[in-house]
Amino acid sequence: MLTQVDLTMDCADPDRLAAFWKAAVGYVDEPPPPPFSSREEWLASFDEEPDGMGGAWLRHPSGVAPRLCLLQVPESKVAKNRLHLDLRVSGEGPAEVKWGRVLCEVQRLTVAGGTVLARVEGHHVVMADPEGNEFCVA
Numbered sequence: 001m002l003t004q005v006d007l008t009m010d011c012a013d014p015d016r017l018a019a020f021w022k023a024a025v026g027y028v029d030e031p032p033p034p035p036f037s038s039r040e041e042w043l044a045s046f047d048e049e050p051d052g053m054g055g056a057w058l059r060h061p062s063g064v065a066p067r068l069c070l071l072q073v074p075e076s077k078v079a080k081n082r083l084h085l086d087l088r089v090s091g092e093g094p095a096e097v098k099w100g101r102v103l104c105e106v107q108r109l110t111v112a113g114g115t116v117l118a119r120v121e122g123h124h125v126v127m128a129d130p131e132g133n134e135f136c137v138a
Contacts, residue, residue, distance in 0.1 A: 007085070008069040010077070011131050016113075017070045018056035020130050023112040025087065027058035027068060077132050085135040086124075095122060105137050 011017045021027060036042040039057070053072040060067075087109075089101045099122050106116060106125045117134065118126040124138035 004067065006067045006069050007083075008071060009133055010073040010075075011070050011133075012072065012076060013131070014054050014056040014070040014072050017129060017131055018058060020113045021058060021068055021070070024109055024114070024129075025065075025068075026061065028061050030057040030059040030067060081134045084133070087135060087137045089137065099123075102137055109137065 009017070018029070022029075032039050032042045036045065039055070053074070055072060056070040058068040058070070059065075087105070089098070089105050091098060091101055102125060106114075106127065109127060110116065113130040114127045116125060117128055120126075124136045126134060126136055128134050
């Protein structure tokens with residue numbers, strides 16, 4: 001039986017990417033699973049030696065959204081994402097007011113380290129996180 005859905009991204013620098021996504025979506029660091037006091041202690045508990053690659057585990061503060069797992073891998077990103085996140089800006093009102101909210105969010109995410117890749121005027125903006133993973137703000 002399914003108990004939750006995690007979104008997992010490969011990355012080169014999990015700490016840097018975690019800082020961006022925490023700023024982007026308001027997630028927090030997920031504590032290690034009980035009874036462990038740290039992620040390092042948890043990883044050391046496996047029979048096989050971990051491959052030395054790091055990771056970051058983030059969750060929504062109230063647990064209402066999928067967990068985000070950022071796993072360090074040795075290879076770099078080479079192609080467009082097959083799956084991407086859509087960050088929806090809340091609020092009601094006329095189209096121009098909603099579009100203004102989208103543009104404000106895009107500006108905030110740019111300051112946090114994101115890059116604008118494309119803009120579909122009045123609808124959404126395609127962005128990339130600091131490691132080039134695409135996402136949309138709408």
